[in-house]
Amino acid sequence: MRTSYQYRLKPTACLAEKIDKTLDMLRYQYNYQLAQRFDWYEQNRCSIDRCSLVVCHIPELKDKPNRFSQQATLIQLKKDRPWYKEIHSQVLQEVPKKVELAFDRWLKSDTNGKKSGKPRFKGQCSYKTFTYPQFKREHFANNKIVLSKIGTVKVIVHRQIPDGFDIKSVAVTKKADGYYVTLSLDDKTVPTTKLDFKVDNIVGIDLGLIDFIVTSDDERIAAPKFLRKAERRLKSAQRRVSRRKKGSNRRKKAIKKLGIQHKKVADTRKDFHLKTANNLLKKYDVVAVEKLNIKGLAKSRLAKSVNDAGWGQFISILTVKAENAGLKVVAINPNGTSIECSRCGTKVIKLLSERKHNCPNCKVNLCRDMNAAIIIKNRGAHDLKAQTMSSMRSL
Known part of the structure; x- marks a missing residue:
């Protein structure tokens, strides 16, 4: 099983300066190597039987830069620029x-x-992460972590690493409110499938903007609307940034405060998603969700509310947590879930403002979101059964 633990770092002023310097040098190298790729693309993108509007002659074809050829140039880079030896x-x-x-x-x-x-x-300040792809477990002990070529940094260990987990890689990230380290952990002894997995213990959830979740068992969680509630503070912080002179220290401080406000909104939203996913997976073994076109919805007039809800992040968290627990998340086709009757299947056309589902055929009367959740559950059970049958045939 693969998982990640993130801890906050408390570096000294000297160590923080080293981390910032490392990020800055890596940013220069990233931009240089990306420019090499763009140069190759511009010189080789026209076909040999036609003239390009950008390149009016047929150039001499060059070898395409790749990961390994660019890695080979790092040896010469350290000779030409010895300060790059300070990076692992x-x-x-x-x-x-x-x-x-x-x-x-x-x-x-x-x-x-x-x-x-x-x-x-x-x-500047947009390259925020660097990674150690290999890491020794003994370098993380006693609330301290040893980062090669940087030093020993204090860590706030708010939870211990479980026994048996190996540290595969370590990523150091600079955020608005400080520095963080992310440990990628692996434990091959954890089973990937839950032994007492119950296919019939399934629930359908309908995601919305008024109620964040409505389940097929008629449980509701109101949409918290974290961004809407923080809009006044964000506007005030943004106004301070716009009033400061570009390049000044006061503007940098104002930008940092604005970043902290945005991070607080993102953190509270993610915490809500994690707790909601945990509560669902404690009750049910299978969760059926709609395969929504969230990017398309984020371009509509409901864009702010859709982004504030964070459906994509929630589904991603729910899927990962289900896999780690040996449970299942089934994504179903969302077509017709808002107009189809959950009892008889009759299509009942409704306006978005109509919050009730009244079927003229079977006379069922219930909330449109719950009706959609029941349809999602039924489709999820059908798809799961089909997947089980196909896997049995393959065996």
């Missing part, structure tokens, strides 16, 4: 890996077939 070699080798991931997602796509936008050069 594996930390520096992670930069070409990041560049390749960002570049390939733009030109090709990720594992799900989705393309990303053109990668951007990192501005």
